[in-house]
Amino acid sequence: MKAPLLRVAILGAESSGKSTLAAALAERLGTVWVPEYLREFVETHGRVPVAQDQFLIASTQVAREREAGASAHGVLICDTTPLMTVLYSRHYFGGEDAPLAALAASTQYDLTLVTAPDTPWVADGLQRESEAVRQLIYRQLLDELAARRIPHHILQGSLQQRLAHTMPLLEALPASV
Template sequence: MIKRIAITGPESTGKSELAERLARHYNTVWVPEYAREYIDNRTRPYDYEDILVIAKEQLKREEQLVRKANNLLFCDTELIVTKIWCEVKFKKCHDWILKTIEQHTYDIYLLCKPDIQWKYDPQREDSETREQLFQLYLNELNERNLPYAIISGTGEVRVKNAIKLIDSFEI
């Protein structure tokens, strides 16, 4: 049985790099964040309806890649990220996302702490709210009673901290 590990947290906390590095360490595959690709290919700003398209495609790609995984599948984002993004940006969230979050969970969530330097990226929206968003993720994981670990540290230390936590979890 493949164990799914979600990499979650505010933007610019190293989620993509961490997912890729962990997949390489554990000799498996990872699911990149589809939102980045989708938004890059748009000729207009994204809107509320785009969030649902992104969410569905993200899960579709996850289901495709789980077949190629070697014991673990690292997911660079998950629906809690989408829910919080949608609620913060649009003050509402699609019912499909809310219902699917209940059914589609992970063996562990790695919550990336915003303790690394913000990196500019045209898709990133607000460097000032990372700590506030981190608290929203933390609250959501706690309210849902989901298994999680907070990942901190910079560079190689961050990756090693994540590896240590994954190895210590009985998943």
């Protein structure tokens, strides 16, 4: 019988190193990671999403997590979750619709990591707005995690420092890799 798959969520504001950390963790653990679908959406459509796109973005992210789970080896690294889509929906559109809220509430992870916005902010064209927005979203994320009582660990510093902080957390999980 195959051991249950551990799912690790990496959350954080724009340009805080989520994707870099996800790729490095997956490589170190010999598993796969699920890239942030929002990035692909923006590149494919050549525009930022509108309110009506939010559920599609979050549900596609979750569907890709399910698909990637078949290729994962003990742990699946998820570069963002529907919760981040909820936060950005609130910021840009004044709230989230019921299907998005339900999806965020029903999607669970075994470990939640939050990348602190302590790396240089880098503009990337359409998707990223500003350092001020990055700091605001980070604070809102921490507030939301507290309100939902989601245990999380804040990762700061260089990629190597973040990896060094994360590995013991992974090893402490039941049936860990």
